[in-house]
Amino acid sequence: MVVLVTGANGQLGQAIQSIVGKYPSIDFVFCTSAELDITNNENCKTIFETYKPQFCINAAAYTAVDKAESEPEKAVAINVTGAKNLAEVCKSHDTILLHVSTDFVFDGLATKPYSEEDLPNPTGVYGQTKLDGEKAIQQSWKKHYIVRTSWVYSQFANNFMKTMLRLASERDSLSVVSDQIGTPTNAVDLAEALLKIITSCHDESVRLSGVEVFGIYNFSNEGQCSWYDFAAEIFKVNNISIKLNPIPSSAYPTPAKRPAYSVLDKSKIKEVFGIEIKNWEESLKKF
Structure with a gap:
């Protein structure tokens, strides 16, 4: 079985590379954006x-949320055109596409987890x-899994956890937004979930689940x-003493508006693929 992974140098791409030893029956091909430009x-x-x-596995994405407001063409090229290109070439090769999307498709006005x-x-x-990338895939190729995730962090690439650790080494106090609610996701747990989907694809019980x-x-x-809360737990786990101040989003204006609430309901992926999901604090401590 050959699994091609785009965006090999990104956070998820590196997370997948860190666990390939668990899957000896899979031949992984990792392509950086220089080797595989999905916009081409x-x-x-x-x-x-x-x-x-x-x-x-499409782990290539334009993820600079604020920068996207000032360079939308680049975001469209990677997140929409790139997704469409992959879906079309997957169709021509009968390749199953796993595409990673985001909680940012929602406005954050919900009061219960998004399904x-x-x-x-x-x-x-x-x-x-x-x-728009999700829609392009849905219109181009039926054999796809679109996996929406949120607040991804890990020991790889740039993310909130690494930013907090860096700032804590430079400052005595930090102010962090306390009125946006979501769920941190460890990139390695996300990688494991994607590979669980792949290894389950030929499982008869999955196909017959209805x-x-x-x-x-x-x-x-x-x-x-x-x-x-996430920042406080990061510092606790790493035994870092720092003054942490909760602030409202209004005190930290950004070019892009963040969802105030973006917790995701995982019932479907747990039911269909039997995936057991760790609590975010447990996963943070583990990694």
């Missing part, structure tokens, strides 16, 4: 002709391009917290 259709065709993957059935309503360029297997799924760790 011909480049996509060449790579797929060379490796002929049975599965493609896959809830209507998206993005409030910024980043969320809109991710939603649930439409292809489609949209939510995945994050369990539980919920604010960014302030």
Whole structure:
């Protein structure tokens, strides 16, 4: 089995690379954006002709939420055109596509966890391009899994946890937003979930479960917290003493509006694929 992974140098791409030893029956092909530019259709065709993957994990994305407001063309190129290119080349090779999306497709006005059935309503360029990318895939190729996730962090690449640790080494106090609620997701847990989907694809019990297997799924760790709570736990786990101040979003204006509430309901992915999901605090301590 050949699994092609785009965005190999990104956070999720590196997380997948960290666990390949657990999957000796899979031949992984990791492509950086320099090796596989998903915005280039011909480049996509060449790579797929060379490796002929049975599965493609699209871990390539434009994720600079605030920067997207000032360079929407770049966000569209990667998150929409790139997703469409991959879906089309996957169709021509009968390759199953696993595409990672985001909680930012929602407006954050909900009062209970978002399910896959809830209507998206993005409030910024980043969320809109991710939603448009989902639609492009749905219109291009039926054999897809779109996995929406949230607040991804890890020991790899740039993320909130690493930013907090860096700032704590430079300052005596920090102010962190306390009125945005969501769920941190460890990139390695997300990587494991994607590979669980792949290894389950030929499982008869999954096919006969009566649930439409292809489609949209939510995945994050369990539980919920604010960014302030997340920061406090990061410092606690790392035995860092720092003065941490909770602030409202209004005190820290950003170019892109963040969802005030973006907790995801994981019932579907747990039911269909039997995935056991760790609580976010447990996963933070583990990694």
